[in-house]
Amino acid sequence: MYEFPNVRVEVDPEVCKLYRFDLLKVPKPFSAFIRTPLAVFQPENVKDLLEILKFAKKRNLPLIPRGAATSAYGGVVPLKRSLIVDMNRMKNFEVENGKLIAESGAVWFEIERKINKKGYALRVYPTSALVSTVGGWIAQNGYGIGSLAYGSIAENVEWLEVVDFEGLKKVSGDELKFYVGAYGTTGIIVKACVKLRKNNPLGVEAFETSIDKAVEKIDNAYHAAYKNAEKKIFLLAREDGESNDLGLKAWKERFFPLTGYKSTFSNFSEVIVPIESVVDFLSEVEKISKHYQVNFARGEATILIILQSRNILKALKIIKIAEKYNGRPFGTGIFFKRKDKDFWDFKKKIDPKDLLNPKKLKGNLILNFAGLIAWIA
Amino acid sequence: MDCLRCAYCNICPIYRIEGWESVSPRGKIQLLDKKLSNRLVKDFYKCTVCGLCEVVCQSKLELTRIWEENRAKLVKSKKYMPAHKKIADAVLLYGNPYAAEQEARVLLNSPSNVLYFAGCMANFKVKNIAECTVKVLKLLGLEFKVAGKSEVCCGSTMLRTGFIDVAEKLFLKNVKNWQKMNVEKIITSCPGCYRTIKSNYPKIAEKKKIDFNFEVVHITQFLERELKKLDLKLGTVTYHDPCHLGRHSKVYEEPRNILKKIGYKIIEMERNRDFSICCGAGGGLRAQFPEISEKITLERILEAESTGAETLVTSCPFCVYQFSKVSRLKVRDVVEEVYSSMREVELKI
Numbered sequence: 034m035y036e037f038p039n040v041r042v043e044v045d046p047e048v049c050k051l052y053r054f055d056l057l058k059v060p061k062p063f064s065a066f067i068r069t070p071l072a073v074f075q076p077e078n079v080k081d082l083l084e085i086l087k088f089a090k091k092r093n094l095p096l097i098p099r100g101a102a103t104s105a106y107g108g109v110v111p112l113k114r115s116l117i118v119d120m121n122r123m124k125n126f127e128v129e130n131g132k133l134i135a136e137s138g139a140v141w142f143e144i145e146r147k148i149n150k151k152g153y154a155l156r157v158y159p160t161s162a163l164v165s166t167v168g169g170w171i172a173q174n175g176y177g178i179g180s181l182a183y184g185s186i187a188e189n190v191e192w193l194e195v196v197d198f199e200g201l202k203k204v205s206g207d208e209l210k211f212y213v214g215a216y217g218t219t220g221i222i223v224k225a226c227v228k229l230r231k232n233n234p235l236g237v238e239a240f241e242t243s244i245d246k247a248v249e250k251i252d253n254a255y256h257a258a259y260k261n262a263e264k265k266i267f268l269l270a271r272e273d274g275e276s277n278d279l280g281l282k283a284w285k286e287r288f289f290p291l292t293g294y295k296s297t298f299s300n301f302s303e304v305i306v307p308i309e310s311v312v313d314f315l316s317e318v319e320k321i322s323k324h325y326q327v328n329f330a331r332g333e334a335t336i337l338i339i340l341q342s343r344n345i346l347k348a349l350k351i352i353k354i355a356e357k358y359n360g361r362p363f364g365t366g367i368f369f370k371r372k373d374k375d376f377w378d379f380k381k382k383i384d385p386k387d388l389l390n391p392k393k394l395k396g397n398l399i400l401n402f403a404g405l406i407a408w409i410a
Numbered sequence: 411m412d413c414l415r416c417a418y419c420n421i422c423p424i425y426r427i428e429g430w431e432s433v434s435p436r437g438k439i440q441l442l443d444k445k446l447s448n449r450l451v452k453d454f455y456k457c458t459v460c461g462l463c464e465v466v467c468q469s470k471l472e473l474t475r476i477w478e479e480n481r482a483k484l485v486k487s488k489k490y491m492p493a494h495k496k497i498a499d500a501v502l503l504y505g506n507p508y509a510a511e512q513e514a515r516v517l518l519n520s521p522s523n524v525l526y527f528a529g530c531m532a533n534f535k536v537k538n539i540a541e542c543t544v545k546v547l548k549l550l551g552l553e554f555k556v557a558g559k560s561e562v563c564c565g566s567t568m569l570r571t572g573f574i575d576v577a578e579k580l581f582l583k584n585v586k587n588w589q590k591m592n593v594e595k596i597i598t599s600c601p602g603c604y605r606t607i608k609s610n611y612p613k614i615a616e617k618k619k620i621d622f623n624f625e626v627v628h629i630t631q632f633l634e635r636e637l638k639k640l641d642l643k644l645g646t647v648t649y650h651d652p653c654h655l656g657r658h659s660k661v662y663e664e665p666r667n668i669l670k671k672i673g674y675k676i677i678e679m680e681r682n683r684d685f686s687i688c689c690g691a692g693g694g695l696r697a698q699f700p701e702i703s704e705k706i707t708l709e710r711i712l713e714a715e716s717t718g719a720e721t722l723v724t725s726c727p728f729c730v731y732q733f734s735k736v737s738r739l740k741v742r743d744v745v746e747e748v749y750s751s752m753r754e755v756e757l758k759i
Contacts, residue, residue, distance in 0.1 A: 043430060047447055051431035051440055056415050075429055103417045121429055146680055163466060164420045291414065291468040 040084060041075035041122065049073055052117045055102040055109050057366070058300060060345050067110055070097070073117040079223060082118070082196045086221075089116055090198050095391045098217035100138065100169025103161040105303065106366025108173060108216040112392040118221060120168050128153055132191060133227040137168025142288075154232040156183040160290050160328070168222040173364055174214030176305070178287055180330035182255045187213040188331075189228045195220035197383050211379045216366060217390045219376075219383050236274025237284040242267045244327070245312045251329050258283075259327040262293040290337055294324045300340040302348035303363035304355035307333050314358045318351055335363055370396030413439040413471060419463035423687050423706050424456050424695075435463040435473060442480060451489045455481070456702060459570045459693035460653040465684045474658065477693075481572030493697035494571040502576060505562035505583075506530045516540050517558025524554040525593040527607070529600035530563050531727035536734075539727050542749035543599055543629055549752050550636050554597070560587045566602035566654070569610055571694040577606075581614045588624065595625040597632055599745065601655035601726045602692075604628040608659070628655060630725045630744055634664040634671075640751050642673035647747075648719035649676055650710065650733070651686035652726035665725045665744045672751040677717040679710075687713075689729040696732065704736065711737045723747060 043049065049070045059067060071094065076082045089096045095115040102109050111117070126135035126144055128151055135144060141162035145155050157179040159170050170177075171193070176185045183189055192205035193212055197220035204212055211219050235255060244259055247267040251257040256270040260283075268283040286293065291301070306314045311327065311334050318325065324339035338351050352362050362369050371377075371394040383389075419435035420426075431437035432453040441450060457477055464473040484490065497507045505512050507530055515533045518526070526547060528540040547554055562584055565577030584607075588596070598604040608626040615622035647669060655661045662683045669676055681687055690696065690706030711733060714722045722737060724730060725744040733741040 041429075045447070045449060047450055048430060048432045051437045054415055054440075056417070058414075073430075101417050101420060102415075119429070161416070161418070164417050288418075289466075289468055291416065292470070 040081045041077070043073045043075075044071070049117075052099065052102075052109075052119070053111060055107060056105040057107040057110065058343065059107070059110070060343075066112055068112065068114045070111050070115050070117045073119055075119045075122045077122045079196065079201055082221060082223065083200065085116065085118060086196060086198055089388060093386065093388065095388045096217075096221070097390050098137075098168065098172070098221040100166030100172070101140070101161070101164045102169075103159075103165045104169065104173055104364060104366065105301070106173070106362075106364035106368060108364070108366040108390070108393060110367060112367065115391075120166060120221075123223070124166075126167075128229070131229060133229055134224065135167045135227065136224050137166060137222045139167045141165055141167065141170065148229065149232050152232050153229045155179065156189050156228055156230045157186055160288055163288050167225050167227070171213055171222055171225055172216050176328065176330050176335045176363070178256050178328075180328065180335070181251060181257050182331075183228075183230075184331045186227075191226040191228060193222055193226075194224040195222055197221070197389065199383075210373075211376060214365070215371075215376070216393050218393050219380055219389060221389075233272045235270045235272060235284075236276045237268065237270045237280035238275055238277050239266050239268045239279040239283040241265055244315055247327075248308065248311055254329075256287075257329040258287065259329075260290075260293065261323060261325050290326045290328075291339070294339050300343050300345070300348055302338045302340065302351035303335065304338075304352055304360050305330075305333050305335050305363055306355050306358055306360035310358035310360065311336070314355060314360065317354050321347060321351060365394050367393060368396070370394065412469065414469045415440075416468045418466040418468055419473065421466055422457075422463055423460075423690075423709065424458070424702055427702055427705050428453075428456060439471070439473075439476070442476070446484075446489070451484060452491070454484065455491050455494075455571075455694065456699055457693055458653070458688040458690065458695045458703075458706070460688035461657040462685070462687060465657060478570060478572070481570070482574045483572075485572035485574070490572060491694065491698040494567075494573065494694045497567055497571070497694070497697060498573045498576045501563045501565070501568065501580060505559075506534060507563060507567060508534050510534045512559035512562075515558050515561055516544060516556045518544065518554070518556040520553055520555035522553035522555055523592050523594040524552065525588065525591065525596050526554050526556045527561065527564070527596050527598045527603055528556065529598060529603040529727065531731060532599045533561075536727045536731050536743070539599055539730065539743045539745055542743070542746045546633070546745055546749050546752060547597070549749075549756075552636075555591065557587060557591065560591075562587075564600075564603040564606045565610075566600075566606040567694060569606060570692065577610070578614055578618070581611055582618075582620075585611070585615070585620065585622065593624060595627070597627055597629055599629055599727055599743075601628060601652040601659065601661075602728060605654040605658050628659070628661060628664075628725070630655070630665040630668060631661060633745070633748060634667050637668060637671055637748065640672045640755055642751055642754060644673040644751065645675070645721075646677050646717075646719040647674045647721045647723045648679050648714050648717040649682070650679070650689065650714065650722060650724040650729060651683055652724055652729050653686070653688050653692055655725060656686055657684055665723075668744055668748060669723060672748060674723075674747070677719045679713045679717055681713065689724075689726075689732040691728045691732040703732075707732050707736055711739070715739055721747075 099109045120138035123136040124138040126139045141158040159177040425434040532540040565580035568577040690703040696703040
């Protein structure tokens, strides 16, 4: 590693082992496929990144970009002996002409806190905003707070700066689809320009109600969420709306979707379902679990279902139910396949040796087999 | 419940500085009960035991207890930090962590059964806090006593760094002394002493089968009840929640109410109450990793400065000492402010 005098690098295998996981609970039989990274790099600028890429290319070593590793889809889990590129030291950001220009490792909520003072606010941010990063959420094409009014992060990115084996590139327009939601398989996101909203005060109200009544009330709101935990709470956030005590409490808890359920849980499944199918989907899912959180988005909803069992088959069965209602898994990662042919043609052109986050978005064979069993069950 | 690895605990200010997973609470949890290399042991001690990770933990793990218990296991297997061992040796030999003469501790004889326990920091490093506390309690007409050289370190730092045996020895010395002095109620200046005597001592007493019947209050809890409204026009302050008083003991409003009573307007920092960050001095971090400790302190100072308040007030001698080294803002303990205000009112009369 002497070639990197100026790049922070860690090669201690015991430390590298800690970079094998994200939120995904890998079932024991599959953990044998997970590799310990060879090294973890923490680049501080584009020059560092280009050096790392040059080093990886020369030695045919895979690279895995990593943000806060808060996703549950194994996007940062190494399935080959790899070099981890931990982006958390590239975290500068500023507001320029009313738009956010942020480096990949900037943390969403740190951005929100700072830009609020300047009269701006994020249009959308993840429920994991306390720690998750700009690059990580874009690479996952996440949905979150504000997605009801503004859609997924894909709809709010104006341009990206990415690095690949050819160097630094600025990407915008239609080409963004090759990077947003691509888990770093086509390049490492360095910087993003993200649309903002004016920091108009939000009124946050919450009520105890049923899911079918909640669905009828989401029009024109900034954010709406429904949590079936100890109580059935519907949260509605509107620009210049009214607030109530339950709403303020639920708004504060928006960052904690995995807490507040009657019993402890071991696993979860997360899907996106068309808005018109939410009620039917949930009535079917309630046979498996009554604990869930719905975050409404434009014309669809992301639904997190809490499971009391570690059985991955149950999680996969919920995805099959979602597919029946024209839904899909929330993320792809190591489990599911990205199906658009032009993406794979692009990937082949940019990264013919599959060194950029290899074996991702392809639908892992073994996990697909588990999915098949789940479907039969 | 097991750790979900959701990474919310990576809000940890030390992880944000160091950046390696081995320093993050999530990383440390994966390493529990594993044989640790010297490097990983060192990383395990990079923690102020501030408890912020516990506030955000979605698995609801009792992380502060987990860190303290695992530090105790490391100390048992002789894997301690040299700076912490030095403190342990000093408190056993001298009765305080600074190897200072015990005679320097505040002494006040009285037949009262109320004891003011100033603690090591207020007795030796920021003496003005102990002196102001004595004056304020006198002005309020309280009969009380101070133990002087027979007071020894409460053992808070020892409990946080894993030296349980040392903390238990200090417990025995203090409790025997309090019993001899007929103490019934203890008022502390230091949140570390408060948490230790209020929460840890009863557990040690149970383990050692010793009676422990002392009422313990922090000075801010006492003053909030006893202090009359002074309504002076004193300007603006920002208040820093000490970890042991705030997150660990849930005393958030009392110090703020005192400041309001004497006439201050409080401008809150962005991270306050349960989301406050540590001053950087806790859990033995300052002693062993001063460079990390100072970075955290600076981060908090900048946050305090950004409020535009004229003074940074806290209610912990440790925090006052830590902040005073780098702050451009005036740094004061609540009690110092109370004393100044009472004097001002007295002079006006």
